[in-house]
Amino acid sequence: MAPLTPGSAPIPRLRRSTLGDDVYETITALIMQHTLAPGDRINIDALARQLEVSATPVREALARLESDGLVRKRALAGYTVSPLLTREEFMDMFDMRLVLEGAAARWASSRAEEATRDRIVGEAASTAALRDDADGWQAHAAFTKLDAQFHDLIAAAAGNPLLRDGIARLHSHLHIHRLYFPFAQTETTGEEHQRIAAAIRAGNPEAAETAMRDHLTAARERHLAAFG
Amino acid sequence: MAPLTPGSAPIPRLRRSTLGDDVYETITALIMQHTLAPGDRINIDALARQLEVSATPVREALARLESDGLVRKRALAGYTVSPLLTREEFMDMFDMRLVLEGAAARWASSRAEEATRDRIVGEAASTAALRDDADGWQAHAAFTKLDAQFHDLIAAAAGNPLLRDGIARLHSHLHIHRLYFPFAQTETTGEEHQRIAAAIRAGNPEAAETAMRDHLTAARERHLAAFG
DNA sequence: CTATGAAATATCCTATAGGATAAACAAGAC
DNA sequence: GTCTTGTTTATCCTATAGGATATTTCATAG
Structure with missing residues (x-):
């Protein structure tokens, strides 16, 4: 195998990030662009359909977003986008x-x-x-x-x-x-x-x-x- | 209905936290007690069986733990407990x-x-x-x-x-x-x-x-x- | 007309099954 | 002896189904 020369193009990974990470980035962007506005309820199934993925990666993304403080979770009542800061x-x-x-x-x-x-x-x-x-x-x-x-x-x-x-x-x-x-x-x-x-x-x-x-x-x- | 008197006992919620939160706390404790040691691989299915829950809440907990920096995730290679600090x-x-x-x-x-x-x-x-x-x-x-x-x-x-x-x-x-x-x-x-x-x-x-x-x-x- | 209560609905939460991929191992060539 | 290559295994990742709960709606009494 030919030695890699310095400056050669990096190998393009087909999917360097996992699907959950992509969903996380996407939802973050949606909140940043206020497509998802503060106070909005987040329907996991509907969001998963829109993003054309299953509910599992959406759940993972929302769990991370909650620890970021961008969304809130109430038990058995679902996620909502965090309200504006007081x-x-x-x-x-x-x-x-x-x-x-x-x-x-x-x-x-x-x-x-x-x-x-x-x-x-x-x-x-x-x-x-x-x-x-x-x-x-x-x-x-x-x-x-x-x-x-x-x-x-x-x-x-x-x-x-x-x-x-x-x-x-x-x-x-x-x-x-x-x-x-x-x-x-x-x-x-x-x-x-x-x-x-x-x-x-x-x-x-x-x-x-x-x-x-x-x-x-x-x-x-x-x-x-x-x-x- | 009788009016609530001040100081009356708070209504005991059957499960104020969701299952995912419980799992999060549990895994955190496992890491803190070094039952899960730095560098250890985390098998989601096995962990779910041990905790007697399904894989979904375990996934949610691990996603949160990753943003806490306590575990790392490599795409299609699973989670590992974060190594000790350099x-x-x-x-x-x-x-x-x-x-x-x-x-x-x-x-x-x-x-x-x-x-x-x-x-x-x-x-x-x-x-x-x-x-x-x-x-x-x-x-x-x-x-x-x-x-x-x-x-x-x-x-x-x-x-x-x-x-x-x-x-x-x-x-x-x-x-x-x-x-x-x-x-x-x-x-x-x-x-x-x-x-x-x-x-x-x-x-x-x-x-x-x-x-x-x-x-x-x-x-x-x-x-x-x-x-x- | 307002407030209360019960039924219906929508949604979440959990559990399980199947496809896809990376890691591990063994066998063979140089 | 070391490197490469093919196979096996284990694990992750996604998708779907069912039970449980909060919310909404509608009817009824005051």
Whole structure:
């Protein structure tokens, strides 16, 4: 057998993930796109038919989604999509973000590779380049995507998988909330992102954590308008 | 129908939790007691027979356990109990504990009810009262239980469910590790717990966070001996 | 017209059977 | 002696059927 040369194309697996994983991803996307809206009941059999699979992988996916907090289960009454966060839960989530993402910014400043820092700076620049004047819906979608990428990039750069998972877990809830209260305000966000990126680039942990905490505090204020 | 008087006995539900939840708890316990040891393959059908249930609830439980990180799944190759933490993963876990439990101690200091603070002080006293001279196995079990209770009490006292869940998630991994490297050293731990409890009791967030971080740093050093 | 109670329905939850795939093992070639 | 190849086995994964429960609907009394 010919030796594998470096850079050769990776072997394409016919199905690297199991069916349950695919269903999990699909349902997550359905919730994220609010095709399944908060409070909706989830009919397992109907959902299985729509996805053209059996009920078993749907059950597995829902079990995982429950531990993510995206769906709730009541005994003998079925699953429902988790309701929107209350004001109190929303505050709790941001308290967690302050702790976790503050640490992520700090660690990324001292541990990240040079190339990673450059990517973070580039991502922040992309966010800042977004124009607020574009038509609302599409602009909001683009902003949301870039924002999520930026924060995940920093979470990954911190070099702690547990931290990254914890942050991702919180962001899914934030995402759902955002769909219902789309207030973009991309300009100030872009500036804040650039400040964070600069501190990470410079390898200044204290400044990076402070910039991240300031950003999140400001973002919380912006979002709080949704609660009246 | 007679009106319910306040304080009347709550209606006993025949089965408040679903079968899948029971199985989840059971398997978690099996892993915690190392009846299912790290690296062991998990045969779904055999496990279902042993537990006298069908395979479906076992599948649901395993799906949840996978997102907890206690088991791994390989496509078409089944589940295995997650291997013991590597040294690097162990360090990552303690970095997370420092961040999360540090915040928990801080918040508990400023938010917890009076009665809760008293319980924390009492729990710390119980830990300190443990004698190291008892026979190893039983003493270790008692210590582990008290330690877990103490940390969970503080996590709960912080008043943020997300934080409490995150901490509990980390502790399950710590627990598995401990079973394989039982070095109790209850005395110094008891003192450290009492210092944390005193700061929370006094409502001093900075002191509480510092005491918690010192405790975790010392605990990490004690555990690191296991890695040679 | 509203509230209560019972029957009907829809749905969940569990159990079992069958097809498909990866891992394990043995035999043979170089 | 080592590597490859074919066969066997065990296990997973999916699909379907039946019992149990919550929800809904409808009739009836106040």
